[in-house]
Amino acid sequence: xxxxxxxxxxxxxxxxxxxxxxxxxxxxxxxxxxxxxxxxxxxxxxxxxxxxxxxxxxxxxxxxxxxxxxxxxxxxxxxxxxxxxxxxxxxxxxxxxxxxxxxxxxxxxxxxxxxxxxxxxxxxxxxxxxxxxxxxxxxxxxxxxxxxxxxxxxxxxxxxxxxxxxxxxxxxxxxxxxxxxxxxxxxxxxxxxxxxxxxxxxxxxxxxxxxxxxxxxxxxxxxxxxxxxxxxxxxxxxxxxxxxxxxxxxxxxxxxxxxxxxxxxxxxxxxxxxxxxxxxxxxxxxxxxxxxxxxxxxxxxxxxxxxxxxxxxxxxxxxxxxxxxxxxx
Amino acid sequence: xxxxxxxxxxxxxxxxxxxxxxxxxxxxxxxxxxxxxxxxxxxxxxxxxxxxxxxxxxxxxxxxxxxxxxxxxxxxxxxxxxxxxxxxxxxxxxxxxxxxxxxxxxxxxxxxxxxxxxxxxxxxxxxxxxxxxxxxxxxxxxxxxxxxxxxxxxxxxxxxxxxxxxxxxxxxxxxxxxxxxxxxxxxxxxxxxxxxxxxxxxxxxxxxxxxxxxxxxxxxxxxxxxxxxxxxxxxxxxxxxxxxxxxxxxxxxxxxxxxxxxxxxxxxxxxxxxxxxxxxxxxxxxxxxxxxxxxxxxxxxxxxxxxxxxxxxxxxxxxxxxxxxxxxx
Ligand SMILES: [Ca+2]
Ligand SMILES: [Ca+2]
Numbered sequence: 001x002x003x004x005x006x007x008x009x010x011x012x013x014x015x016x017x018x019x020x021x022x023x024x025x026x027x028x029x030x031x032x033x034x035x036x037x038x039x040x041x042x043x044x045x046x047x048x049x050x051x052x053x054x055x056x057x058x059x060x061x062x063x064x065x066x067x068x069x070x071x072x073x074x075x076x077x078x079x080x081x082x083x084x085x086x087x088x089x090x091x092x093x094x095x096x097x098x099x100x101x102x103x104x105x106x107x108x109x110x111x112x113x114x115x116x117x118x119x120x121x122x123x124x125x126x127x128x129x130x131x132x133x134x135x136x137x138x139x140x141x142x143x144x145x146x147x148x149x150x151x152x153x154x155x156x157x158x159x160x161x162x163x164x165x166x167x168x169x170x171x172x173x174x175x176x177x178x179x180x181x182x183x184x185x186x187x188x189x190x191x192x193x194x195x196x197x198x199x200x201x202x203x204x205x206x207x208x209x210x211x212x213x214x215x216x217x218x219x220x221x222x223x224x225x226x227x228x229x230x231x232x233x234x235x236x237x238x239x240x241x242x243x244x245x246x247x248x249x250x251x252x253x254x255x256x257x258x259x260x261x262x263x264x265x266x267x268x269x270x271x272x273x274x275x276x277x278x279x280x281x282x283x284x285x286x287x288x289x290x291x292x293x294x295x296x297x298x299x300x301x302x303x304x305x306x307x308x309x310x311x312x313x314x315x316x317x318x319x320x321x322x323x324x325x326x327x328x329x
Numbered sequence: 330x331x332x333x334x335x336x337x338x339x340x341x342x343x344x345x346x347x348x349x350x351x352x353x354x355x356x357x358x359x360x361x362x363x364x365x366x367x368x369x370x371x372x373x374x375x376x377x378x379x380x381x382x383x384x385x386x387x388x389x390x391x392x393x394x395x396x397x398x399x400x401x402x403x404x405x406x407x408x409x410x411x412x413x414x415x416x417x418x419x420x421x422x423x424x425x426x427x428x429x430x431x432x433x434x435x436x437x438x439x440x441x442x443x444x445x446x447x448x449x450x451x452x453x454x455x456x457x458x459x460x461x462x463x464x465x466x467x468x469x470x471x472x473x474x475x476x477x478x479x480x481x482x483x484x485x486x487x488x489x490x491x492x493x494x495x496x497x498x499x500x501x502x503x504x505x506x507x508x509x510x511x512x513x514x515x516x517x518x519x520x521x522x523x524x525x526x527x528x529x530x531x532x533x534x535x536x537x538x539x540x541x542x543x544x545x546x547x548x549x550x551x552x553x554x555x556x557x558x559x560x561x562x563x564x565x566x567x568x569x570x571x572x573x574x575x576x577x578x579x580x581x582x583x584x585x586x587x588x589x590x591x592x593x594x595x596x597x598x599x600x601x602x603x604x605x606x607x608x609x610x611x612x613x614x615x616x617x618x619x620x621x622x623x624x625x626x627x628x629x630x631x632x633x634x635x636x637x638x639x640x641x642x643x644x645x646x647x648x649x650x651x652x653x654x655x656x657x658x
Pocket of ligand 2: 389390391392393581582583585624
């Protein structure tokens with residue numbers, strides 16, 4: 001019996017020693033920085049200890065939790081949706097070249113139309129229906145559409161190392177949030193299933209909505225008008241608005257996340273952890289930073305190096321990028 | 330030993346039978362409706378069962394969780410704050426009669442100035458500082474100011490039966506939220522300590538803020554401009570924006586809560602519980618409804634009676650109103 005106990009104790013300690021909460025992360029500075037921060041944050045008495053209620057972790061979505069190339073996935077939805085709608089209502093395209101381009105699936109034509117054209121496409125595809133109907137439409141699209149280069153479902157284009165990081169943080173009583181420039185209602189459709197993040201922990205850009213009530217129904221209906229653009233300096237503002245606490249951990253990948261990382265970093269006597277994903281892997285994913293129209297990264301990378309933020313070199317720091325690539329390794 | 334077990338078992342079953350989760354509620358329809366709803370909601374297999382993630386309960390604040398007479402408490406803060414600021418900066422009052430009235434503590438003069446005058450007082454007292462400094466100011470005020478008729482601290486003017494209801498719902502895995510026409514940052518100062526509701530579960534009206542960063546600091550700063558007015562049809566819109574789920578339980582006290590109660594009530598095949606607090610106790614609290622400039626209640630009460638919502642008759646349904654009155658009973 002004493003032998004059995006010994007064997008059990010040995011096996012248990014081996015298990016603990018072998019258990020790696022971030023198996024898709026290669027050993028290196030990024031991984032060890034994360035592990036050190038979390039271990040100290042949960043250790044009572046450690047000067048870097050953080051009470052559980054204050055363990056707020058925020059993450060950008062496009063390019064941080066899932067891919068964003070060759071175009072934002074939500075834009076693919078918008079274009080598919082305009083094509084779908086135009087089948088039943090061709091008049092909606094009348095004399096609007098960008099909607100015509102969208103209806104033909106001409107992504108380059110849509111992108112060439114600039115900011116105003118994109119807003120036209122978002123307005124046409126995201127409004128004029130209840131929030132519930134919109135979410136159902138997105139859910140159906142996710143179940144059928146495929147990414148143009150990988151051929152995968154869009155919600156499979158999520159970064160396996162980041163999924164592990166989200167789980168690791170939650171296992172240590174961090175509350176994980178998404179803070180995205182993408183649409184709040186769009187992300188809420190898959191955030192719980194894909195990231196384990198419930199709708200009430202999703203913050204994003206939004207269009208206005210209005211309340212409509214009848215004798216038997218009561219719904220919010222989406223309107224073709226911007227309410228809040230959750231990007232750049234809007235991100236700390238939205239974090240304060242939705243959460244009311246300063247994060248202690250923030251992850252992003254572009255200059256759109258710069259202010260959110262600053263807000264987390266400059267936490268006074270409790271500086272937070274700023275994580276920047278650098279897309280360096282042209283083979284398994286994409287390589288881009290400064291000058292990219294999607295996910296441009298310049299000033300935030302400069303500040304990350306100046307202030308010693310943790311920069312993830314995707315090519316070297318990640319053993320796996322997408323879980324669907326695991327079989328190929 | 331068998332006797333000891335028997336006594337223990339008897340005492341335990343007695344304890345269970347006697348344990349009343351809502352001791353400040355008198356037996357009656359309101360109390361029994363609440364108890365039935367919650368018991369069915371948490372009973373797997375019951376047709377009215379609700380999965381824990383969907384157990385969202387929302388509550389108005391002024392007049393629902395704490396008192397709102399003889400004026401909204403936040404307005405008392407605003408007026409005290411203008412008086413405080415004017416001591417150091419008398420120029421701020423120049424040629425603005427409503428700010429002069431506020432600085433003199435003349436509540437009637439402020440109220441007489443109407444909606445625009447009130448916004449002037451809120452703008453002057455709630456903006457031009459970081460969110461952190463604002464919260465510190467509110468905290469200091471709560472620790473020193475006293476309610477004009479009861480002489481109590483404002484945060485002691487909370488309804489003991491509603492505190493019990495919040496705890497009872499949370500004990501049954503409901504997530505409790507505040508959805509208030511009052512200021513989101515104002516309520517967040519005391520919501521955790523007083524109601525057990527953390528800042529990220531407070532929704533309210535808000536003014537705009539902007540992000541300001543230096544080499545060593547990064548703060549949101551409050552601006553003198555309305556961002557969102559969380560009242561009437563704004564409440565379901567804000568609930569959808571912040572939570573992304575339809576509540577299954579909602580409590581309010583005025584026509585400002587009417588749409589939030591409709592949104593909860595008309596939940597399709599999962600109708601929610603709508604609770605309306607009717608101020609009927611002029612002796613222990615105040616008696617008011619239709620025609621009151623503060624907390625006016627008319628259409629919501631009519632619909633509550635038509636649709637069988639649960640209406641709390643404060644005078645008859647509540648054994649205790651404020652915990653500080655307990656000694657007097
Ligand atoms: Ca991004
Ligand atoms: Ca109220």
